[in-house]
Amino acid sequence: MNTTKTFEFKALPYAYDALEPFIDKLTVEIHYSKHHKAYFDNFINAIKDTPMETMDILDIFKSISKYPAAVRNNSGGYFNHTFYWESMKAHGGGLPIGKLAEAITKSFTSFDEFKKQFSEAGKTRFGSGWAWLCMDDKGKLFICSTPNQDNPLMDIAEKKGIPLLTIDVWEHAYYLKYQNKRADYIDAFWNLINWDEVAIRYEKAIKTVGVK
Ligand code: MN
Secondary structure, eight states: OOTTOOOOOOOOOOOOTEEETTOHHHHHHHHHHHHHHHHHHHHHHHHTTSGHHHHHHHHHHHTTGGGGGHHHHHHHHHHHHHHHHBBBTTTOOOOOHHHHHHHHHHHHHHHHHHHHHHHHHHHOSSSSEEEEEOOOOOOEEEEEEETTTTTOOOOOOOOOEEEEEEEOGGGGGHHHHHHHHHHHHHHHHHBBHHHHHHHHHHHHHHHHHHHO
């Protein structure tokens, strides 16, 4: 159950210009205050006077195929963007450490190979969508991408898992600065990743999955 009984449009965890020069201030401002906010407002609207108003969003995702398209699109748009903002920070990037780093090496043979595969997932996602690093139900990490505002927590996902890291590859995420060069935006994203946050998600996911 969603104990607060309401869904929250969380504050951006940094200033609009914090991700410069990799993601420009205007892109972050419009992306957060217009696009993300619209998904949130439309989600609240779509669940008004339904049992979903008091549900945990993870439970909504688990049976998303049963709900109208407006719920699928806007619940995803609401959740995915918060997850994306919190995947980044000013002066991020570098390399993961500890157990997360070990898990990445174990699952992908090396960090560079992981980086290559994650970048490729974003670059090759046709149209609009997201690339993800996830944990499967055995504790193994994998990369996938989802169309539109879908995510790997949804019952309709090709491969379901617990998300650890994401990049938004909709044009609105990069077009002002990078125009058609999605690959350049994805390359720049590696300078922003908040590996501390990804490590916290990894630890939580390990507990959820129940592996050691
Ligand atoms: Mn977006």
